[in-house]
Amino acid sequence: GSDEAAEPAEVAETAATVAADEPADEPADDAATDDLSVALLVGGPRDDGGFYQAMVDGLEDAADADGAMEVTVIENIAEGGDAGLEAAVQNAADSGDYDLIVAHGFDLVPGVARYAPDYPDQAFVTSLPVEGADNVAVYLTAFEETGYNAGFLAAQGKLLSGSDGAVGFLGGPGLPFEEQALFGFEQAVEQYAPGTEVVSVFTGTFEDPQLAQETATQMFQQGVVSLWNQQAAGQSGVYQACAATEGVVCFGNGIYSEAVSPDVVLASTTSDYGKLVPLWTERLRAGEWSPAIDILDLTNDGTSVTDATAAGLEALPDLQAAIDDYRAGAADLVVETMPTEG
Amino acid sequence: MSGSIDEPHSTTPVPLLDVVGVTHDYGTLRALDDVSLDVAPGEVHALVGENGAGKSTLVKVVAGLLDPTAGSVSADGRAVPLGRTAESVAAGIGVVHQHFSLIESLTATENFLLGRPGSPKVLPLSTARREIAEFGERVGLDVDPDALVADLSIGQRQRLEILTALGWGARMVLLDEPSAVLSPTEADALLDDLKRLCAQGYGFLLITHKLREVEEFADRVTVLRGGRVVGRHSGRVDRDTLVEEMVGAEGRRPEAPAPRDPGPLRVEVRGVASGRLADVDLDLFGGIVVGVAGVVGSGQADLADVLAGARAPDTGTVRLDGTQISGDPVAAWSNGVAVIPEDRERDALALELPVWCNSIAKQHGAIGPWHRVDRSKVSEICDRVIDRLRVKPARHDIAAGGLSGGNQQRLVIGRELDRQPSLVVASEPTRGLDPPSALAVIDGLRSAAAAGAVVVVVASDLDELLELADRLIVVCAGRITMDTDAATPTRQEIGRAMVAVTAA
Amino acid sequence: MTAVVAESADAVEIAAGGSSWTWRASRAVAVAVGITAAVLLLVWLVTGVDPATTLTQFVEGSVGDSRAIARTLVRATPLALVGLGATVAIRGGVINVGGEGQMAIGAIGAVLAVQALGSGAPGLLIWIAAIVAGALGGAAWAIVPAALAATRGVSEILSTLLMNLITVSLLLYLLELPLFADPNPNVITPQGKPIPDAAVLPTIWPDTALHAGVLVAIAAMAGCWWWQRSPGSVRVDLVGANPNLAAQSGLRPRRARTRLLLVSAAFAGVAAAVQLLGVSLRVTTGLTGGIGYTGVLVAVLGGRTPVGTVAAAVAFAALVGGGESLEFEGVPRSIVVLVQAVAVIVVALGAARRRAR
Amino acid sequence: MNGSAIWTLDFWEAVFSTGIRLAVPLALAALGELIGERAGVLNLGVGGTMAVGAFAGVVGADTFGVTVGLLVGAVAGALFGALFALLVVMRGANEIVVGFGFALGGLALPSFLYRGVYDTRPSITPHQAVDIPLLSDLPVAGPILFTQPLLVWLMPLVAGAIAFVMTRTSAGLAVRAVGDGPEAARAKGIPVDRTRTLALSAAGSLAGLGGAVLSVGLVGEYSDEIIGGRGFVALALVIAASWRPWLLVVLCLAVGSLQGFQLRAQSLDIGVPVELFQALPFVVTLIVLAFGVGAARAPRALGRLTRA
Ligand SMILES: Nc1ncnc2c1ncn2[C@@H]1O[C@H](COP(=O)(O)OP(=O)(O)OP(=O)(O)O)[C@@H](O)[C@H]1O
Ligand SMILES: Nc1ncnc2c1ncn2[C@@H]1O[C@H](COP(=O)(O)OP(=O)(O)OP(=O)(O)O)[C@@H](O)[C@H]1O
Ligand SMILES: [Mg+2]
């Protein structure tokens, strides 16, 4: 129905306010130091070097910072198909062991939608809005903005290295959110390095390092001098190709990218899910879980770019300054969202 | 009887092969029990016995493929270590096995080299090619070294096998039923080859079911029954004696069929050409068993195929009781054509399905309404099929593959005859069967004829045909060269018809 | 290649063939205990989770309470449906390992039917239409392998596997089409429109996830059980055991094999429809979740009988459920697939020994 | 970028040089499978064996360096192949069922162990492309053939070795014999089961090496999905190549180059859905399988394992 389609946009608007006004609820009692137990459900491997790992790392770092929070990660759920995804949600809720269940990934949303009403006292948070469940909070990522960050990095890579050539976007199966990221990517490239050609190739999977490696190699041969990728397990291949090619620079899509190949990745885009955690723990400890919507975007630093790595500083000494400038002005950036089809 | 059981050795001091007291058990089954025999240079020693007597087991022991429970083998006076093929080859023993001894996708040379003990890691292909040519010429067995075995005739394959054995250095060769798959002419040529080689000092142990070959070619004969030696003879032996020893009390020779009056004309073959067959006309009458003889590849198999409806003729028509048989085996079956194919395992039985499934295979429409197998109906059919040729064990639920070969054949024929066929086309129906099973098969086919059917039997064993048939047709080069009452012609006349283009 | 496959299928059949019930049962128990012990040990060594914890957690996760039992049954439902189709096909010597692709296209077929009827139609009509359309979709996706097998002698094992790989891309493409794509702009992974509420299969065990689709599986099992006692199954056995004999008996083995491949694919399509209406509620890339592969294993494990296949499906589903809950203890879920693989290999080994006897 | 780039030499050099590298792991595994099938045994578990080799290779390389890693991968694959032979050849278990079990279990085992063994993924420096002096300066052939990681030369090396062994040595003759006529081979004194076991172990070692070349030699790490559909494609190509090693290598190169082409052609904006390109290698494999000469030349015993 058409009303369904219209709704999320409104939700998103209010959501921005919610996020900005946090904390909205006042603490109800003295439970601020209560031990919290959190289950994190992810469809793929926890160390995928991408979407999943970003949440795992974010939650675990936040738990360390919190000191009284324990995280259990349930990974690879999607291997069991839709039935497995739903079962994982129900399993976690059924056990009663967790103060909060984080269902990270669009594929887990239907399971949350189905079971959250059965467990009204259980707090959930997931990746898309769920109707009619008061115990489900939501966080959204602005993928066009992630892509915009990436486009900024790629453009800087080209400008600062003084090369004449194209910038590259190396994607996976070509899913809609990748297309959104590409949409933002192209805007940023046009903004920071006007007239630069953008070469985009989708390998068909996030997971095949050899294919990613060969794709990157070909992109370099086609004149790409600065490359950003949206691969998961495939990204190590991208960095291999990068290391083996003279005169090109590469950027990662998360802090773990730097761990994969610290000598190659000059800086990364990042979605800092850790930013969400204090919001959640506060609400939980206050006993006031609400169906809030938080958005990770440029305005709240939820999506951003990392500092230049050591390799980055060495290769492009001016990179850090550009990044600092960019971050300072990030809140004022206007990134167009991709028009939906149909 | 010119020999005696307790005279185990010939007068030759050093036999090429000396088997002493060999016993072999397959689990609880004693396949060989204290068997002794020897082969002297320059002789053909025949080993006969009914199916399952243990002949092939003995060959495998001598070849080193089986390690016997007891006994010893020596060659040229030296003991052969048992259970290893390389040892028996090294001792100068060659083997031509009953089944499966050449690999069709390899060339003659490759087969020659395959498994040759002591051959270098890199194949000496050109040397071997020369060896085959030169050695073949010397012993009078010529084979094209570069031909694929698949392209060789059966006779050439036998020759290649013998050549391989001799080329590997064998002075004596065991031949396990080499003539079973040969046409009479090819078989005679093979045995002539053996005789010639005997003159060069080689020795042969010849296993065969064809007693005529024993009579004509063997210098000595050993008879096995149930794994024991039950008779030894040298010189000319009487066939009846041999048969009696082979089969014990159960054996009887079938009487030559009494000539009978032909029934009505049922099958008309008009101007049929198909495969080797060229423009054949035939009238076949009910109540008559028609034997079809011919050198392999003369067109008799094509005739069987056309009659069975397995193949539509290129030209001409075949009518059964006025209905045309169109090259559709299923339609042929429903018109009353029963088929006993040559290769039972490939074409006639589902080996891993139970006997009952095999029994009803051609009446699967009759085993109940669409929604339910009628168990009693199945039992009834299955009992009939089993009873007809007395399949043993008479059980419905064991896998057909668990039956012995003879009983498998009884099952097939029982099934094919179950629906009172009008025309029975049987290819090699008794090949490789032991005498009781062969007799049961013959009785079954004759009773079908007695019930009014036309029975056509294609077989390469002339003796078998002559025992069975009322009327004999000889095919040569796709044409009928003889068509007569089976009792009339002599073997020589038949032999001439099998090779002559003009009728005798 | 056809002959090669026929032979292999024969062997599978033998692998599944029977001996006495008590003997089979007692050996199965012994083998199961052996595997369990080995797995517990492996888990202990690699992850440090002790056997007692592993075992209790496993039992709780698979059959610990009504919800766990229901989860197991829901999981077993599509598995049993694919497995039943595979069982029928294997008897005729056809090994269809294209269940993944056939399920995906079956789901597309089912969702087309649901969309065509709209949310106004009565539930029962939608369900029947979706299941029929699912069956047609699944079968349609087996036409190419069936045609290649019948005309070119291409092994359906390989062709159906390749079709699965092709389907991965095809499904992604289809799910982007406006006809199928979820119009919700927040949905940024490939997934179809949610099916209307009227189309969702009702829950038949209150307070659990057990949906009415399980009845479809039970009906299919009953149907196969009946079929197994009909002359039709004897004919399929003959085709599987000796195509030459079958051809002489008027059974048209090639046509029969084609039909069996299509039938087993249709079963996969039905499984997909049930999964769509009862679990996924929209077409997703995760709707199949390996069921197409596991279904074949279930058929082998179930000894080519309908009841055995369904029992094996339930056992596998319990294994998955238990394995999943083990992950809360830190045991990687790949242990589940490992155990499934070992179980099937052990069954094949047992069948081989039986055959050798 | 526009469609005219397709007419440039650069374009095709890139396509084929990519194709060669993508073909290497595929070809090694497929050549191994060819040996096993020549011996009359179908092993559907190629992908699983590759995964085991990929993982073992990384474990080896992590401790002892790349070369050892490749060897460890090959050895692990050989053990996996020998285990398959033990079950299927020695114990007579159904080769299709066990092969399927190996395909699934072989992917799950390294994934399970990996979680147990490593907290962070080990990273390995893989082989780099080497410019062969003089040859790399040749036009066309230089950029395609002579600026590759040396590992790509394993492909012709192994194919040549297999072609030689199969046709010219007694070992190869024995392998072909047990694949075409196990009963006859046994009658000739060839130890059928032992020959098959050795062939399957060799096959496993090549599949394992293929996996290790992928993880250790080319990419530098193990991940659960690293093998993808390569095992099944290898299986299909062996048949499509009708069991001829050189033709098999050519087909692997063709499939690899097709991948290379699709990656390259995407950026040309020629208006074809990406998904079609991505499915293309599988579609082409299916077509080759259907219209190749494969089946007619199948080893006779293939798929009908008899305990001869
Ligand atoms: N591998 C085996 N395992 C068990 N029993 C066997 C085996 N091979 C043969 N036998 C049995 O041993 C006995 C002797 O068999 P053998 O093959 O030696 O007979 P044969 O005289 O060669 O018969 P035929 O004339 O049919 O060739 C038979 O009862 C047979 O069933
Ligand atoms: N799976 C198989 N393995 C070996 N041979 C087969 C197989 N299927 C069919 N054949 C053989 O192929 C030949 C022709 O096929 P078949 O007779 O089955 O087709 P058909 O019954 O004519 O089917 P259709 O009705 O589609 O024409 C038969 O002689 C049969 O023996
Ligand atoms: Mg014999």
Ligand SMILES: [Mg+2]
């Ligand atoms: Mg036909």
